[in-house]
Amino acid sequence: MNIQRKIAVVFITSLLAAIIAGVFIFITITQTRESISKLAFISAIRTEIFNRANLLDEYLLYRTERSNTQWILTGERIDELLREAKKIFKTPDESVVLISIEEHNEVIKQTGAQLFSNFRAQPETTISGEVETRLVSKLLIHRSEMIQWATRLGAIVRGEITVAQQRLAIGVGLVTTLLFIIILINLTWIRAILRKLEEARIKDEALLESIGDGVIAIDAEGKIILMNQAAQTMLGWHPEEMTGKLLFDAVSIEDDNGNLIPREKRPIYLALAGTTTTTTTTTTGPTYNYVRKDKTKFPVAIKITPIVVDNKIIGAIDVFRDITKEKEIDRAKSDFISVASHQLRTPMTSIKWVIERFLKVEHPTQKGKEYLDDIHMAITNLSSLVDLLLNVSRIEAGKIGAIPKPLELVEFIKIYLKEQEPLVEKKRLRVIFDQHPATFNVITDHITLRNIVHSLVSNALEYTPDGGEIEIRIAKKDNKFLLTIRDTGIGIPKEEQGHSFEKFFRGSNAKLIKTDGTGLGLYIAAQAAKLLQGKIWMESVIGKGSTFSVELPIESKSVTGEQSMS
Amino acid sequence: MTENKQKTILIVEDEAPQRKTLAEQFSDEGFLVLKAQNGQEGLEIALREQPDIILLDIVMPIMDGITVMKKLREKNTWGKNVPIILLTNLNSDDETRMKAITRDEPAYYLEKSKWTLSDVVEKVKERLARPF
Numbered sequence: 001m002n003i004q005r006k007i008a009v010v011f012i013t014s015l016l017a018a019i020i021a022g023v024f025i026f027i028t029i030t031q032t033r034e035s036i037s038k039l040a041f042i043s044a045i046r047t048e049i050f051n052r053a054n055l056l057d058e059y060l061l062y063r064t065e066r067s068n069t070q071w072i073l074t075g076e077r078i079d080e081l082l083r084e085a086k087k088i089f090k091t092p093d094e095s096v097v098l099i100s101i102e103e104h105n106e107v108i109k110q111t112g113a114q115l116f117s118n119f120r121a122q123p124e125t126t127i128s129g130e131v132e133t134r135l136v137s138k139l140l141i142h143r144s145e146m147i148q149w150a151t152r153l154g155a156i157v158r159g160e161i162t163v164a165q166q167r168l169a170i171g172v173g174l175v176t177t178l179l180f181i182i183i184l185i186n187l188t189w190i191r192a193i194l195r196k197l198e199e200a201r202i203k204d205e206a207l208l209e210s211i212g213d214g215v216i217a218i219d220a221e222g223k224i225i226l227m228n229q230a231a232q233t234m235l236g237w238h239p240e241e242m243t244g245k246l247l248f249d250a251v252s253i254e255d256d257n258g259n260l261i262p263r264e265k266r267p268i269y270l271a272l273a274g275t276t277t278t279t280t281t282t283t284t285g286p287t288y289n290y291v292r293k294d295k296t297k298f299p300v301a302i303k304i305t306p307i308v309v310d311n312k313i314i315g316a317i318d319v320f321r322d323i324t325k326e327k328e329i330d331r332a333k334s335d336f337i338s339v340a341s342h343q344l345r346t347p348m349t350s351i352k353w354v355i356e357r358f359l360k361v362e363h364p365t366q367k368g369k370e371y372l373d374d375i376h377m378a379i380t381n382l383s384s385l386v387d388l389l390l391n392v393s394r395i396e397a398g399k400i401g402a403i404p405k406p407l408e409l410v411e412f413i414k415i416y417l418k419e420q421e422p423l424v425e426k427k428r429l430r431v432i433f434d435q436h437p438a439t440f441n442v443i444t445d446h447i448t449l450r451n452i453v454h455s456l457v458s459n460a461l462e463y464t465p466d467g468g469e470i471e472i473r474i475a476k477k478d479n480k481f482l483l484t485i486r487d488t489g490i491g492i493p494k495e496e497q498g499h500s501f502e503k504f505f506r507g508s509n510a511k512l513i514k515t516d517g518t519g520l521g522l523y524i525a526a527q528a529a530k531l532l533q534g535k536i537w538m539e540s541v542i543g544k545g546s547t548f549s550v551e552l553p554i555e556s557k558s559v560t561g562e563q564s565m566s
Numbered sequence: 567m568t569e570n571k572q573k574t575i576l577i578v579e580d581e582a583p584q585r586k587t588l589a590e591q592f593s594d595e596g597f598l599v600l601k602a603q604n605g606q607e608g609l610e611i612a613l614r615e616q617p618d619i620i621l622l623d624i625v626m627p628i629m630d631g632i633t634v635m636k637k638l639r640e641k642n643t644w645g646k647n648v649p650i651i652l653l654t655n656l657n658s659d660d661e662t663r664m665k666a667i668t669r670d671e672p673a674y675y676l677e678k679s680k681w682t683l684s685d686v687v688e689k690v691k692e693r694l695a696r697p698f
Contacts, residue, residue: 338657342625345655349678350583356683357587383679390657
């Protein structure tokens with residue numbers, strides 16, 4: 001049972017206990033009041049009985065004194081009491097008392113009335129000895145009986161009191177015990193709950209402290225409310241120093257060029273202001289650098305999110321980690337690629353130039369020239385391959401950016417086609433470039449566009465048999481343009497077309513013609529198109545030809561990246 | 567305008583085949599060719615012989631091309647103005663290369679693996695034809 005439920009149960013049982021206790025006490029009090037009423041009434045009766053008994057004494061006294069004292073007409077009073085008694089007493093015991101009182105009452109009434117009337121009639125008259133004796137003894141008997149009854153009533157009263165006392169005692173005892181038990185149970189539960197809460201708190205704290213990433217939480221005003229162990233260690237601050245401080249003042253952040261980032265541009269500020277979540281990693285997003293207490297800095301990968309409760313932003317959390325190592329590895333990878341590509345090019349250049357000299361100086365035979373041309377071609381391929389691999393590795397690392405600049409597309413293509421003339425002539429291909437506007441200005445990254453054009457056109461040239469045809473078209477389409485390259489080449493088998501733009505894909509028929517293709521050209525073209533916020537697709541019929549289409553925005557947006565394509 | 571005076575070119579390149587082929591090509595074209603195997607040697611020869619133009623490789627042992635260029639540029643009038651063409655196979659966004667180009671001057675540079683010998687000769691002639 002979770003904590004909230006437990007607390008609810010505690011509350012409810014306490015309430016119930018209080019209600020039961022209240023009810024019990026109420027009942028007990030009511031009972032007691034009833035008992036007290038009974039007691040009061042019984043006392044009244046006793047008093048009356050004793051009064052009666054006293055009256056008899058009085059009578060006896062009267063008889064001896066022969067005064068003219070009037071008897072109190074108590075008949076009415078007794079009647080009144082009897083009426084009351086009938087109301088309250090319902091048990092047989094009490095009714096016997098009533099009857100006795102009534103009986104005595106009659107005797108007294110008769111006796112009293114008789115005496116009274118006698119005395120009224122003849123104040124000096126005395127009752128004859130025998131009648132008097134009988135009357136007196138009758139009165140005496142009645143008197144002792146009355147006293148007996150009074151005593152019995154006393155006992156009843158005492159009994160009632162005892163019962164009432166007992167009841168009260170039991171009631172109070174029960175209620176007290178009940179309350180005691182309930183309180184005990186609740187206390188035990190409360191203790192357990194508090195313990196669980198404390199445990200949970202300790203666990204949470206331990207969890208937080210053992211997280212390798214730094215965690216800083218701030219409230220809506222930017223004051224630090226939490227800073228875990230990892231964060232302290234990384235930043236060199238103690239939590240006591242930090243709690244309550246404004247994060248903006250305590251920790252500053254810089255961009256990768258060492259420029260301080262102003263408060264309004266800080267991701268955590270943005271998180272507080274609106275519900276902006278910022279996530280950066282080693283390879284994506286700008287690299288922020290946190291400044292330690294001792295003013296040194298380190299690069300971080302961050303995830304900053306606002307804390308939202310009931311649709312209100314009450315703070316923000318910054319989870320960050322030191323990516324110095326990762327950046328180093330990344331740099332090492334880049335460096336390796338750079339160095340490798342440079343190192344590969346060195347012997348290639350040597351071979352190329354030596355061949356050039358050989359051709360010029362040694363005047364080789366036709367066959368010899370052929371051989372050398374082949375070597376030269378191979379070296380050119382190798383060079384392209386190195387560039388290709390360099391591009392691929394950069395694309396993989398997500399490092400490629402694009403810097404759009406103005407470009408006149410028609411001229412661009414024409415120049416490129418001119419460079420391909422040797423191969424075109426060799427294969428006696430017909431290259432058509434008619435369908436295009438006279439001039440077409442675009443804003444795009446030149447190198448990236450060149451990569452696309454080169455990839456597609458070189459494929460067309462490579463895989464179109466001698467005597468074939470290649471056509472390039474440019475068409476404007478709203479704020480985009482469409483570049484199509486159609487060939488009468490070998491095409492791509494239908495079932496393989498879905499994979500065309502995948503890394504290392506080579507059509508099964510293409511492999512037959514050119515065994516050593518890389519399968520990277522279309523992959524790079526696709527990535528390049530994506531980089532320029534464009535699309536690329538193709539249609540192809542095996543044995544007939546292919547048409548590759550590239551749709552690009554006339555005005556590309558720039559993309560931040562450490563490097564550009566080569 | 568006829569070029570009566572023979573132009574002197576200093577080729578500073580540590581890769582032997584490249585150095586040799588460049589030298590031969592320029593020799594064929596009528597240049598007086600000076601050669602150096604590393605930056606240090608290149609600097610010495612440059613200061614001594616004061617060639618009309620220098621082909622300077624970047625990645626070299628002992629002293630690299632950028633340093634040579636820096637040192638030349640801080641010398642007397644001659645060093646400050648001598649045309650230099652950097653040869654390199656470094657990537658276009660390589661830091662060393664970018665620093666050299668952007669910091670010191672909009673220097674000429676060639677990507678060796680993309681240029682033929684004839685291209686290089688063309689470039690040199692073009693550069694020499696410019697008065698500045």
